[in-house]
Amino acid sequence: MRQGSLQVLLWQRALAPHSGRWSLPGGRLCADEDVEASIRRQLAEKVDVRQLAHVEQLAVFSAPDRVPGERVVATAFLGLVPCDNDPELPNDTSWYPVEALPDTAFDHEAIVLRARNRLRAKLSYTNLGFALAAPEFTVSALRELYSAALGYRVSATNLQRVLSRRGLLEPTGHTAPPGPSGGRPAALFRFTAGGILVTDPFAVLRPPGSARA
Amino acid sequence: MRQGSLQVLLWQRALAPHSGRWSLPGGRLCADEDVEASIRRQLAEKVDVRQLAHVEQLAVFSAPDRVPGERVVATAFLGLVPCDNDPELPNDTSWYPVEALPDTAFDHEAIVLRARNRLRAKLSYTNLGFALAAPEFTVSALRELYSAALGYRVSATNLQRVLSRRGLLEPTGHTAPPGPSGGRPAALFRFTAGGILVTDPFAVLRPPGSARA
DNA sequence: CCACGTTTTCGATTCTAAGGCGAAAACCTC
DNA sequence: GAGGTTTTCGCCTTAGAATCGAAAACGTGG
Numbered sequence: 001m002r003q004g005s006l007q008v009l010l011w012q013r014a015l016a017p018h019s020g021r022w023s024l025p026g027g028r029l030c031a032d033e034d035v036e037a038s039i040r041r042q043l044a045e046k047v048d049v050r051q052l053a054h055v056e057q058l059a060v061f062s063a064p065d066r067v068p069g070e071r072v073v074a075t076a077f078l079g080l081v082p083c084d085n086d087p088e089l090p091n092d093t094s095w096y097p098v099e100a101l102p103d104t105a106f107d108h109e110a111i112v113l114r115a116r117n118r119l120r121a122k123l124s125y126t127n128l129g130f131a132l133a134a135p136e137f138t139v140s141a142l143r144e145l146y147s148a149a150l151g152y153r154v155s156a157t158n159l160q161r162v163l164s165r166r167g168l169l170e171p172t173g174h175t176a177p178p179g180p181s182g183g184r185p186a187a188l189f190r191f192t193a194g195g196i197l198v199t200d201p202f203a204v205l206r207p208p209g210s211a212r213a
Numbered sequence: 214m215r216q217g218s219l220q221v222l223l224w225q226r227a228l229a230p231h232s233g234r235w236s237l238p239g240g241r242l243c244a245d246e247d248v249e250a251s252i253r254r255q256l257a258e259k260v261d262v263r264q265l266a267h268v269e270q271l272a273v274f275s276a277p278d279r280v281p282g283e284r285v286v287a288t289a290f291l292g293l294v295p296c297d298n299d300p301e302l303p304n305d306t307s308w309y310p311v312e313a314l315p316d317t318a319f320d321h322e323a324i325v326l327r328a329r330n331r332l333r334a335k336l337s338y339t340n341l342g343f344a345l346a347a348p349e350f351t352v353s354a355l356r357e358l359y360s361a362a363l364g365y366r367v368s369a370t371n372l373q374r375v376l377s378r379r380g381l382l383e384p385t386g387h388t389a390p391p392g393p394s395g396g397r398p399a400a401l402f403r404f405t406a407g408g409i410l411v412t413d414p415f416a417v418l419r420p421p422g423s424a425r426a
Numbered sequence: 427c428c429a430c431g432t433t434t435t436c437g438a439t440t441c442t443a444a445g446g447c448g449a450a451a452a453c454c455t456c
Numbered sequence: 457g458a459g460g461t462t463t464t465c466g467c468c469t470t471a472g473a474a475t476c477g478a479a480a481a482c483g484t485g486g
Contacts, residue, residue: 062288183483184481370464
């Protein structure tokens with residue numbers, strides 16, 4: 001989340017093929033690492049994004065002609081950077097809004113769209129939002145974050161109650177200063193610890209008599 | 214679904230490493246195919262499972278030591294065989310209940326468990342069940358299928374209503390003959406066409422005033 | 427310092443959809 | 457035709473999300 005919109009970190013290719021186009025960070029898998037270790041290493045090498053709040057496998061992209069001249073199979077990952085973490089970026093690296101991508105290399109546009117869809121889906125049934133938010137946040141800020149990521153406006157009232165009911169949200173006791181035009185100071189919240197929690201993947205067709213603790 | 218339980222197709226390895234153990238069907242990726250084409254080819258070569266009702270990527274397994282002596286990165290797939298399709302099996306191939314796997318090779322047990330979890334999750338919020346069911350089925354048969362796959366008993370009444378409400382189920386007009394002990398003849402249903410439909414991945418936090426068409 | 431606009435928060439109500447129960451329907455066998 | 461079996465359907469309950477509006481807590485400007 002950057003400047004009110006969902007953005008993706010791209011870097012401009014210097015070498016052929018597709019030199020000059022923008023691509024997702026990545027690189028080759030080494031002998032002593034699995035794919036997740038590899039993508040974390042690639043990110044740490046090229047940009048200062050060592051604290052990814054969340055990393056998960058997205059999909060394998062393996063069309064034989066996806067990279068001209070060479071057979072390359074890519075395992076795509078979805079990684080989330082908290083909005084309060086603004087890493088130093090090299091010149092050839094930049095954030096781009098997911099809805100307005102530049103000229104991308106290979107099949108990376110398709111990968112980005114897939115990642116966006118995965119994020120949208122998971123936002124609603126997990127607490128994945130915590131990976132995008134700052135450690136402490138107001139409900140309004142969280143609402144803007146969800147709205148931008150989901151692509152439609154969500155109700156702040158409902159967002160707070162849904163997340164609270166699920167036990168994902170807890171008040172910190174602090175309050176944020178009101179804006180320049182006044183207004184009641186907003187209470188600050190944080191997500192409860194415990195990593196990604198799937199709210200209820202089997203939401204429907206539950207076992208009988210399981211009134212959901 | 215075989216004999217009332219969720220089963221997985223395994224074949225017994227003839228060569229080292231792990232000779233004699235049971236493994237998931239698979240093989241090497243060729244130059245002119247993507248991973249999905251590859252897994253379909255592997256299945257068609259080794260067993261008569263050409264009509265998979267559903268195939269989807271599961272995850273990449275890439276621990277450096279997952280296969281001794283050689284670096285092998287595997288893209289695991291989840292494929293579903295309808296319960297009315299009983300393919301001819303070679304001698305070294307067999308169905309095994311997911312809950313009672315034999316001695317498996319490599320990390321294949323973990324892969325199977327991951328696949329089972331994915332199936333369970335998707336059964337509740339997609340119409341993926343159609344890929345396990347016969348073209349026409351009774352609600353009772355569908356209930357048994359869901360119960361076995363999910364691992365707990367579901368109510369036939371509720372199952373029918375939930376699926377119908379979502380527009381995933383439609384009556385064929387035919388009826389199945391009653392069992393040997395009598396009983397009202399069951400109506401036959403089919404899943405509505407249209408491939409896999411995600412019921413509502415954004416189930417919560419919907420756009421305002423969207424009462425779900 | 428007091429009325430007014432602003433923003434957040436909280437409670438009450440409505441609405442949707444799943445869960446549960448029992449009666450009725452449609453078949454068998456004896 | 458009586459009794460047992462299985463399926464089907466309607467009604468009711470319950471949970472949780474959506475909506476609405478009032479109250480709280482702050483600024484600003486007269």
